[in-house]
Amino acid sequence: MKLMFASDIHGSLPAAEKVIELYQSSGAEGLILLGDLLNHGPRNPLPDGYFPAQVAEILNPYAKEIIAVRGNCDSEVDQMLLDFPMMSDFSWVMLESGQRLFLTHGHIYNQANLPPLAKGDVLIHGHTHIPVAQSCGEYYWFNPGSVTFPREGFPPGYGLYESDCLKVLSLDGDDVGTVCLGV
Template sequence: MKLFFASDLHGCLTSTKRVIEAYKASGADHFILLGDILNHGPRNAVPADYAPAKVAELLNEYQQDIISVRGNCDSEVDQMLLEFPMMSDFALVLLDGGKRLFLTHGHLYNQNKLPPLKRGDVLAHGHTHFPVAECMGEYTLFNPGSATLPKGGNVASYGVLSDNQLQVVSFSGDVLAQTHIE
């Protein structure tokens, strides 16, 4: 099973189009959105090409493929535009070998406030806009970065899980971070 991850689109149509193109090119089986989909949020500048309704229309075309969680900038009004559920604070996906992928945005659960994880699980979240793929001893931490508002000098990115390999990838194809799930 191949999974594609994106986070922190913040209503930018240009970034969403790039994410969709990367998703289609990846051949992934599922498209995971880790929150902050439509709204730019009060702490962020309004992104160029800010068009939340158009972003919703585009994402709705892939509703059958999407697994999504709520970000701190997502609201019930956003859910009214989206045709896939996105108001859950977290979701669990079972991986091969009984490992779990704990999906969340990162404002409620993160490496400083861990959810209930067991050895070998993966904590996948966005929120910080920093790309991370790192073994933390008992669990693996994964953040695909932001497709719209990368921080800390990073570039816009997305994530892929394939053959137990987690990668954060720039839109130019550079691998920014990677780790293997044991």
């Protein structure tokens, strides 16, 4: 199984186009969107190419391949533009290995407020706009960063899961961080 992760698009059409371009070329079987899809949020500047309705139009053809969770900037009005559900605060994905991916945005569940994780589970979230790929004792922590508003000098990024490894990649394809499950 190969999965792609993106977070914090914040209504940027160029970022959404890049996400879909990377998804199409990745060979991934699913696209996991970790919230803050359409709205820029009041604490952020307007991103380049801020066109939330067009971002929805770019994402909607992939509705059957998308798993999405709600970010702190997402609302019911945003949901009205999307053909896939995105109002849940979290979702789970079960891997063939039996490990679980806990998918959330990060404003509710995070390292300071952990969800119920079993040994080997992976906490995956966005929200901080800072990429992370690491083992945390009995669980793993993964954040693909932000495709629109990266922070702390990191490049815009996304994530891939393949062969029991989670990788954070820059939009240019540089490896920003990797964690392999069970290692």
